[in-house]
Amino acid sequence: MRATGRVALLVAATICGVSTACAFDVKSTVANVNLPDLKSEARIDQAFRDGTRAYFSGDKQAAVDGLKFAAEYGHPAAQWKLGRMYAEGDGVTENDLQAFDYFNQIVAAHADDSPTSPQAPYVANAFVEIGNYYRHGIPNSTIQQNGRRAREIMTYAASYFGDADAQVELANMYLAGEGGDRDPRQAARWLMLAAKKGQVDAQAKLGQLLLSGDGLPASPIHGLMWLTVALKRAQTLGYDVSKIREMQENAFSFANETVRRAAISLANSWLTENKTVVAAADH
Template identity: 40%
Template sequence: MLATTTSAHAQTAADAALDFARTLDGTGSIVSSDTYLSALESDAAAGRPLALWQLGTMYENGEGVDKDPVKAFGYFAQIANQHADTAPRGLEADIVASSFVKLGDYFRMGVPEAGVSQNPAEYHRMLMHAATYFGDAEAQYRIGMLYQQEDGLGVSPMLSARWLQSAAHKGHCLAQAHLGDLLFNGMEGYEPRQAEGLMWLNFAHVTCLGTGDLAAADELLNRALSVATPETRAAATEMANSGAVVSVEF
């Protein structure tokens, strides 16, 4: 069955972090920021991925601490280095996968303060581990998009569609939107399948509702609708309603 919820990893990690904050003193009430930070640092020193993740995101965003990309990078790197081969299931795996994606962003942008230069190859390597070993939807989506760029992983519409489909079935709304866009419009050497494309674009609209990604998804949908024939629209609706089309044939 097609998933129509947002990618689980961010929500799961956020919920767990809140639960963690509430249980530090065993009362169910969120503890003071100083106590919380101290407890996080203690757990991070013991290598607990959730604490490392929380500290990394706090220093990345300046939440309760001064923004410090060097410290943020260090915490995410510690998770990746110590837990790269954790079993690809459950909360810890979720956080480890997200940390690989975070590290990829630092390699993509560079962290001069930490002596980390822009390194596209490392960016791609971080994404590939998160996408293949952990099945992370965000990483799979990004790889799918990189296969549409000469300066990414090289243009391969078939590989792009495969990676986007993997993320789309996990409910990643932008993956659904870009898979739909690729199928609807086609690429050189890749024939369009407009009904399937429009079906995925419609899925993306529903999945993206209430998120910051809705405008981007709807831009692709509206562009397709502006040229779709009534027959294509009807075929897309029939596919979606039948439930028979849940994957893309290559």
């Protein structure tokens, strides 16, 4: 077994140790049915599609019914969508422990899947969600706050799956000294990886970090460059740009003309040269 496989199993086993999902037997929930027929891939996929259509048409109850059917037989996209719905109280009663269990089912079954597999985005995000639950804990449950475990889980999602959101969360943990030593250099490394993928939060945070020189050499040109990239990307995506605009304009006002010209030129060059990356990030 390769190293990443061993890490994945260790992470999944650690999570499963405190989750009810790992002991969940879907067969016991279905009575008097033809199980081989129900478990056919086509029928499971159809249930997922029906649930998705019902969700977007506004029929959340029908959506839950279809998604639960698919989720019970291991459909990762259905499990992920139900996890999000329970986490947000979207069409169901908000229940973080139930959300955790759905995300955990994905991790337990797919932690060592290829990062290029169709389900990889769902798996990576499930790791991020579980990591955040361990960062904060779930009240009145066995999921207690555990920064060290959260950092391990985020590291796996950030490194093995290369997930940009995980990389940003991991950088935040390094900056705050959450779950281990504070390390701005490691934070900058993870932010750079996510920023190059077009992640707007990473670009803005990296810009701030390079301007401040917090724990690493300050770089006003590159700091202003990344803030400018973040502002233009946020405007294109229709985000609320007020906070990023304030940071970028503040940095611009303190920079001399040489720094301004160099930063704007680098920002425009990056956006031009990375159109494919930006387009992929936007979808």
